[in-house]
Amino acid sequence: MVGITGRMKSEEEEAKLRKRNEELERELRKSQEREEQMRRELQKAWERLRVAEEAEERLCSQLGELEAESVHQAREYNARLLSLVNQLSRATIQSASAC
Structure with missing residues (x-):
């Protein structure tokens, strides 16, 4: 009987760990997606900065x-x-000398 109870506890703990692991994996994926989104936004901002700097150079030249x-x-x-x-x-x- 003790063996069955111990086994059930072990299975419950394993199920909890599996569930927690799944949650952590979901959080990791979300975090990676946010990181990728931020990377894309940073790239866009960098491109806008480059365009602005080129425009500034042209304006200064003009x-x-x-x-x-x-x-x-x-x-x-x-x-x-x-x-x-x-x-x-x-x-x-x-005119003065003519007078």
Whole structure:
């Protein structure tokens, strides 16, 4: 009789352990799925960061080109303005000497 009771306890414990093992395996699978999902999200974020960095580089390059162009245009404008001032001065001098 003691042998049967001991065997029943052993079978109950084995069943409990099997059930606990199944629960742990389910939890492990869920954890692995969450980990994979996080890995995919991290990869997407990394890709968005790479695209943003490339866009920033292009914008900086375009900004540099625009700055160089604006400096060039400002110098041309200044030269044209000085030329017009000189022409006006000569015209004023000629007009004054004609009087």
